[in-house]
Amino acid sequence: MNDMSYAAVPMQWVGPLRITGNIVDDSVDVPLATYETPLWPSVGRGARITTLTEKGVVATLIDERMTRSILLEADDAYTAHTTVTRLKAEFAQLQAVVAGSSRFAELIDLHHQITGNLLFLRFEFTTGDASGHNMATLASDHLMDHILETMPGVRYGSISGNYCTDKKATAVNGILGRGKNVVTELLIPRDVVENRLHTTARQVVELNIRKNLIGTLLAGGIRSANAHYANMLLAFYLATGQDAANIVEGSQGITHAEDRGGDLYFSCTLPNLIVGTVGNGKHASFVDENLTRLGCRAEREPGGNARRLAVLAAATVLCGELSLMAAQTNRGELMRAHTQFERPTSSNGIQR
Structure with a gap:
């Protein structure tokens, strides 16, 4: 091996x-x-x-931007919605979490989709001279931990929710960029x-x-x-x-x-x-x-x-x-x- x-x-x-x-x-x-x-x-x-x-x-x-989307399970759609509202209001804090995970990764934007009680968060980063796959995933891991610790009513779903979108033909990348x-x-x-x-x-x-x-x-x-x-x-x-x-x-x-x-x-x-x-x-x-x-x-x-x-x-x-x-x-x-x-x-x- x-x-x-x-x-x-x-x-x-x-x-x-x-x-x-x-x-x-x-x-x-x-x-x-x-x-x-x-x-x-x-x-x-x-x-x-x-x-x-x-x-x-x-x-x-x-x-330029690299993306990773995480998947969270919320109690209900209203909880998912309020979570997004809070995260956007505390965006500077999210950026600080990312800065603590890497010397080069910087969080520059956040997009979301809510389907039922499922919350898809699409984080977007700059990653220096790296293509940024691992850097974005590591930063998203830290963001996931922060969200689960500070946002009530949401639980872990997946580190990748396919709203990134990595190595798949989708419309979202052409619209938002990856x-x-x-x-x-x-x-x-x-x-x-x-x-x-x-x-x-x-x-x-x-x-x-x-x-x-x-x-x-x-x-x-x-x-x-x-x-x-x-x-x-x-x-x-x-x-x-x-x-x-x-x-x-x-x-x-x-x-x-x-x-x-x-x-x-x-x-x-x-x-x-x-x-x-x-x-x-x-x-x-x-x-x-x-x-x-x-x-x-x-x-x-x-x-x-x-x-x-x-x-x-x-x-x-x-x-x-x-x-x-x-x-x-x-x-x-x-x-x-x-x-x-x-x-x-x-x-x-x-x-x-």
């Missing part, structure tokens, strides 16, 4: 990506660990496009769209409406309208030591495109990027090397390295999303790419 080994996943560096915005102003290569080998040239094509535009990918970090919320934008000149992406702005906009918006609506998608965010996120997460299961909520994002007189405005909004540069999974040597090369081991204010990493992840997603959407405007291009980069070959180079 104590033996440690590593599963080998093929990894390549792709880039450079040109990124500007409120967190990053840099040109960087990014590591992608994946068995889906067409992802490397696809993201690479999107990355090249970013170097041919005036500002590259403009990435704006909108918000992790880093990053919006990426790219304005591509008409000639670059036509000569490098082999399509037009009108075609990409039309496909985005029909595929990502209407198609996802028909499929019953939850707070999501994109082609394949999960592909880039999984590859980026595995290469940087993240909890890969967080691509479930991480891939709930929205692609938006506009035809601006033949120029293509292309945007990806990712409200649930859960990444960190310290904590579990970051001790592996290859992860440390990758984070260092990404510039995420620098001396910055607390949280600065994690913010940079989230922006790099979001920009990577845009590159892959743009490339795939452009490809799908052309009949047969997607399959040709997969055939070229995925089908195994024999020793004499003939495809089997």
Whole structure:
């Protein structure tokens, strides 16, 4: 049980990506660990496009928070309601409880739902450079103890009530946020769209409406309208030591495109990027090397390295999303790419 080994996943560096915005102003290569080998040239094509535009990918970090919801059983709904009223009135005291549990965790908000006599409390924290899973759970443990000691008529239900929501596709994360919320934008000149992406702005906009918006609506998608965010996120997460299961909520994002007189405005909004540069999974040597090369081991204010990493992840997603959407405007291009980069070959180079 104590033996440690590593599963080998093929990894390549792709880039450079040109990124500007409120967190990053840099040109960087990014590591992608994946068995889906067409992802490397696809993201690479999107990355090249970013170097041919005036500002590259403009990435704006909108918000950041990690959440944990606890479940309490109250005597009745009225008791649950009065408990919430008291907790909100004593919010500063709750913040002091959290401060005593961690050097970096800070309680920034509280949301609730009452169902019958069940009280769901959703605590929201900032967690420095950590993704914050364990930090938020530890803080919630302390908050739970404080509530049970000071609030009559409520009892322990669970340390996690699924109103967080961790690694599940839900609406609440898109509405309230979980992790880093990053919006990426790219304005591509008409000639670059036509000569490098082999399509037009009108075609990409039309496909985005029909595929990502209407198609996802028909499929019953939850707070999501994109082609394949999960592909880039999984590859980026595995290469940087993240909890890969967080691509479930991480891939709930929205692609938006506009035809601006033949120029293509292309945007990806990712409200649930859960990444960190310290904590579990970051001790592996290859992860440390990758984070260092990404510039995420620098001396910055607390949280600065994690913010940079989230922006790099979001920009990577845009590159892959743009490339795939452009490809799908052309009949047969997607399959040709997969055939070229995925089908195994024999020793004499003939495809089997």
